[in-house]
Amino acid sequence: MTSRRRNPTPPSSTTSSLWRHRDFRRYLTGQATSVAGGSITSVALPVLAVLHLQATTAQVAALAFLGQLPPALLALHAGALADRHSKKKQMIIGDLVCAIALATVPVAAACGALSIEQLMVVAVVQGSAQVLQDAAAISLLPSLVDRSLIQRSNSRIGALFAVAATGGSNFGALLTAVAGPARALGGDVLSYLVSAWCTLRIRSRTDPDPRPRRAMRTEIMEGIRYVRADPRLSVLTWVNATTSLALALLNALWALYLLRSLHMTPTAFGVVLGGGALGAAVGALAAPGLARRYGPGPMMLTALAVTPLTQLPLLVASPGLAWEIVIACALFVQLAGAAAAGTTQRSIRQLITTPAMQARMQSVSTCLTSAARPSGALLAGVLGTGVGVRPALLTGTCLLTAPFLVLLLSPLRGLREMPTTPPTGTDRTNGQPGVSAGPFTTSKGATS
Known part of the structure; x- marks a missing residue:
């Protein structure tokens, strides 16, 4: 019997302009809107917890810890579900659950019943639904566009997400100042609804082909073995995990330090x-051009070397406009490097991974990086309470050298070009289609 083709290329997927690809536009619009909404929350929620609910350092760290805990516990299951069922449906369900959970915050605030404990519950529910949405969304892209467009697609996605984050942060600051932080969260609720609507309108066939149903644990273990069997994927995963540990410690205390100490x-x-x-x-x-000119490996290595240096202004800053400008510039440099490396590494992982393993491959990285985040947040709470916020930030800055060393000591540091060989062969560990054939000529590492 002749098997059906897994993901037929949409007629528009080979067009030279991604903006003429309707399903890609719908995907990008929905996800970018959700990013903008998330940025509103990133501004409003710390203000709500720190200034309105008078959260302590330990409570702020606990809130960050609980928000990051669900991905660590559910990422592997979410990836297996996304490879087994409809990615579109999983994305829509995740968006709707997030919207409902977050909507309870402004309602409780209006009734005068909002507490830090409710914020913690919302963080757990929202984080659980978000990991389901993310596992499906990240692995959906390779089924929407042709392989030759994956790097350009990730570049456009990264750029638009950054613009959406900028707009969301500024709009969130305005909403927080005008309407208050609790009401400002309504903007994020709306963004989840828009994301669900855009996903619903994607028309390309993205569902997996029917296959024999196996135990969830079996499919999860296949994903783990798949990543372990490819040194490129393994190194990228450990770079991401060590980066996440350090940044989680820093991010858990960043808002508290800027709002209260500075x-x-x-x-x-x-x-x-x-x-x-x-x-x-x-x-x-700039990522595609930098990767072509310098090679993805050297580019990533440079970005990881620069990242700890961008934290130094935060450690020596004092209150005042001049230091606020310096901190903003340092953050600009840090995120530029992270985005250039992140969009390229995501493209590499998608290019070297067979379609049937896309979500599970991503879920392995998500599991480790997500497990590192609550650990970093918990460490932030212990250090922030025990020795002070600034020494805790110094510890996080030192930890940021770990991913640089992981990449420096791996063959990935010398990657000079993006992989081009389509996924072929068979993974000897589980009988699934394997990673692309070809020599280990260095793959690039990255964040996320």
Whole structure:
């Protein structure tokens, strides 16, 4: 019997202009809107917890810990579900659950019943639904566009996401100042609804072909063995995990430090986040050119070397406009490097992974990086409470050298070009289609 082709290329997927690809536009619009909404929350939620609910350092760290815990526990299952069922349906369900959970915050605030404990519950529910949505969304892209367009697609996605994050941060700062942080979260609720609507309108066939149903544990283990069997995927995963540990420690205390120790206003806090996000847009757009000119490996190595240096202004800063500008510039540089490396590494992983393993491959990385995040947040709470916020930030800065060393000691540091060989062969560990054939001529590493 002749098997059906897994994901027939949509007629528009081979067009030279991604903007003429309707399904890609719908995907990009929905995801970018969700990113903008998330940026509103990134501004409003710390203000709500720190300034309105008077959260302690330990409570702020606990809130960050609980928000990052669901991906660590559910990522592998979410990836297996996305490879087994409809990615579109999983994305829509995740968006709707997030919208409902987040909508309870402004409602409770209006009733005068909002507490830090409710924020923690919402963080767990929203984080659980978000990991389901993310596992499906990241692995959906290779089924929407032709392989030759994957790097350009990720570059455009990274750039637009950065612009959306900038707009969301600035709009979130405005909403927080005008309507209050609780009502400002309504913008993120709306963004989830828009994302679900755009996903619903994607017409390309993206469902997996029917295959014998196996135990969830079996499919999860296949994903783990798949990543372990390819040194490129393994190195990228450990680079991401060590980066996430350090950044989780820093991010858990960043808002507290800027708002309370450096006395930034909520508006200035949002502007700093938005200005930094512009660096991500620049880095994402420049990624294909930088990868062609210098090679993905050297580019990633440089970005990882620069990242710890961008944290130094934060450690020596004092209250005042001049230092706010310096911190914003440092964040711009950091996010530019992260975006250039991140969009390229994501393209490499998608290019060297067979379609049937896309979501599970991503879920392995997500599991380890997500497990590192609550660990970093918990460490932030212990250090912030025990020795102070600034020493805790110094510890996080030192930890940022770990991913640089992981990549420096691997063959990936010398990658000079993107992989071009389609996925072929068979993975000897599980009988599934394997990674692309060809010599280990260095793959690039990255974030995310």
